[in-house]
Amino acid sequence: MTQYMFSVIHGDLDYTEDEFAQIVKDVDAFNTKYADITVFAGGLEAPQNATMVDGTGGTPVVTDGPFAETKEHLGGFWVLEIADLDAALKLAAEASKACALPLEVRPFQAEPPA
Amino acid sequence: MTDFDRTIEAIYREEFGRVVASLVRRFGDIDIAEDAASEALVVALERWPVDGIPPNPGGWLTTTAGNRAIDKIRREKVRHSKHEAADMIRDDSPHEPIGMVEDDQLRLIFTCCHPALAPEARVALTLRLLGGLTVSEIANAFLVQETTMAQRITRAKGKIKAAHIPFRIPDASDVTDRLGTVLAVIYLIFNEGYLTSSGEPIRADLTDEAIRLGRIVRQLLPHEPEVTGLLALMLLTDARREARVADGELVILTEQDRSRWDRALLAEGNALVREALAPGVPGPYVLLAAINALHTAAADPRDTPWERIASMYDHLHAISPTPIVALNRAVAIAEVDGPQVALAQVDELPLTGYHAWHATRADFMRRLGRSDDARIEYDAAIAATDNDAERRYLARRRAQLG
Numbered sequence: 328m329t330q331y332m333f334s335v336i337h338g339d340l341d342y343t344e345d346e347f348a349q350i351v352k353d354v355d356a357f358n359t360k361y362a363d364i365t366v367f368a369g370g371l372e373a374p375q376n377a378t379m380v381d382g383t384g385g386t387p388v389v390t391d392g393p394f395a396e397t398k399e400h401l402g403g404f405w406v407l408e409i410a411d412l413d414a415a416l417k418l419a420a421e422a423s424k425a426c427a428l429p430l431e432v433r434p435f436q437a438e439p440p441a
Numbered sequence: 442m443t444d445f446d447r448t449i450e451a452i453y454r455e456e457f458g459r460v461v462a463s464l465v466r467r468f469g470d471i472d473i474a475e476d477a478a479s480e481a482l483v484v485a486l487e488r489w490p491v492d493g494i495p496p497n498p499g500g501w502l503t504t505t506a507g508n509r510a511i512d513k514i515r516r517e518k519v520r521h522s523k524h525e526a527a528d529m530i531r532d533d534s535p536h537e538p539i540g541m542v543e544d545d546q547l548r549l550i551f552t553c554c555h556p557a558l559a560p561e562a563r564v565a566l567t568l569r570l571l572g573g574l575t576v577s578e579i580a581n582a583f584l585v586q587e588t589t590m591a592q593r594i595t596r597a598k599g600k601i602k603a604a605h606i607p608f609r610i611p612d613a614s615d616v617t618d619r620l621g622t623v624l625a626v627i628y629l630i631f632n633e634g635y636l637t638s639s640g641e642p643i644r645a646d647l648t649d650e651a652i653r654l655g656r657i658v659r660q661l662l663p664h665e666p667e668v669t670g671l672l673a674l675m676l677l678t679d680a681r682r683e684a685r686v687a688d689g690e691l692v693i694l695t696e697q698d699r700s701r702w703d704r705a706l707l708a709e710g711n712a713l714v715r716e717a718l719a720p721g722v723p724g725p726y727v728l729l730a731a732i733n734a735l736h737t738a739a740a741d742p743r744d745t746p747w748e749r750i751a752s753m754y755d756h757l758h759a760i761s762p763t764p765i766v767a768l769n770r771a772v773a774i775a776e777v778d779g780p781q782v783a784l785a786q787v788d789e790l791p792l793t794g795y796h797a798w799h800a801t802r803a804d805f806m807r808r809l810g811r812s813d814d815a816r817i818e819y820d821a822a823i824a825a826t827d828n829d830a831e832r833r834y835l836a837r838r839r840a841q842l843g
Contacts, residue, residue, distance in 0.1 A: 329605045410605075410607075411605040411606070411607040411609075412555075412557060412604045412605050412606045412607065413606070413607050413609065413611060413615065415605075416557070416617070417614070417615070432604075433604075434603055434604045434605060436603075
């Protein structure tokens with residue numbers, strides 16, 4: 328089993344209330360259906376609510392985020408336990424449909440051998 | 442290199458895909474499979490001149506490569522004591538009977554052509570692992586630096602491993618058009634050979650390899666009409682290879698010496714077209730093959746059934762509405778409704794800079810007596826192609842303008 332991260336890629340979103348309610352419903356349904364393989368899932372607050380912390384120097388430097396101003400940003404993600412990429416792509420297609428946004432599918436690194 | 446070495450290399454090339462595919466199934470690792478297959482060649486070059494060529498060279502190579510792989514894994518196991526390495530050694534499966542080996546090849550083709558890999562990497566991996574071409578041969582075929590091609594292949598193999606792209610024949614529930622991706626890779630290899638972008642008129646090594654891969658896939662999936670259609674298309678195209686270039690100049694279909702067409706390939710292609718058309722609504726490869734069958738059926742180019750060809754292109758355009766299909770359809774329409782109508786259709790296509798678009802427009806303009814316009818288009822077509830045979834043909838046509 329491999330852990331895959333499905334990153335939800337947001338642009339500027341403009342939903343009607345009904346559309347948004349439908350998305351929430353569909354994402355909930357997906358989460359319930361795949362609860363047993365879900366490691367973590369969640370949506371992120373908007374990038375303007377991010378804070379940068381740089382602790383690499385002497386005193387940690389805290390600045391208003393985000394790390395990079397981009398047109399598209401990470402809106403949320405799932406981490407799921409899946410057998411292989413084909414199975415992951417199948418689930419990703421379902422998840423993308425549910426949240427009405429494209430996803431990036433990326434495997435986590437295997438644990439280094441002890 | 443001796444003739445005997447060359448014989449061994451030819452056998453090796455022929456068997457390479459089968460050997461690698463079987464090792465990939467057994468060891469679940471492309472690098473291990475590839476390295477072991479290369480080592481088996483070294484052993485064959487040493488032993489076969491002394492012992493003679495074994496009765497089942499593919500089986501011999503697979504067994505030898507398998508043993509080499511196990512030795513290597515044992516050595517690595519001592520170094521890293523990897524769990525997977527231990528698992529691999531426990532699998533002592535013998536050289537499989539033929540059906541199994543074919544499944545292995547199909548699995549590997551689907552992996553090499555996986556949509557999660559970059560398109561150019563799919564082509565390279567397929568030629569490397571199934572075709573047994575060396576990295577330098579593939580780099581030459583696609584006019585890139587050997588180091589670039591090596592990186593491309595290494596990166597793709599890295600992704601297969603890291604993202605866990607499975608070695609599996611996809612099932613019907615797969616979300617993407619996996620078979621279509623495989624066929625696209627094979628057709629791309631064929632076209633790079635037939636319509637080469639390098640100086641040479643035709644790269645037979647690539648067209649032959651594409652046909653060989655097409656035959657393998659057809660053997661494995663005999664009831665997929667598009668698989669049959671693609672093989673038919675390649676055979677009907679390849680049958681005209683000898684007539685397509687004369688004195689270093691490209692000869693267009695209607696001007697070819699039809700006695701130089703390969704009758705055996707045409708017959709095989711035609712039989713496949715009939716078979717592929719039978720099941721019902723034809724897909725794009727079946728339609729392209731059927732169009733080629735119509736072109737090649739006429740003993741005299743004047744008997745070409747242009748109306749039927751134009752109608753086939755209509756069907757093709759309905760399922761695959763690309764500008765290239767529209768361009769080819771216009772060539773048939775020029776014969777049915779005249780170059781004026783065809784030119785109007787072609788003018789709208791977003792194909793500026795594509796050599797065939799300029800060449801087709803030049804031809805229509807020539808037929809309409811618009812010599813000055815045609816000359817400009819011939820120049821654009823000549824500038825847009827690197828194929829010497831095609832440039833000579835276009836230059837002659839340009840010189841003939843009134």
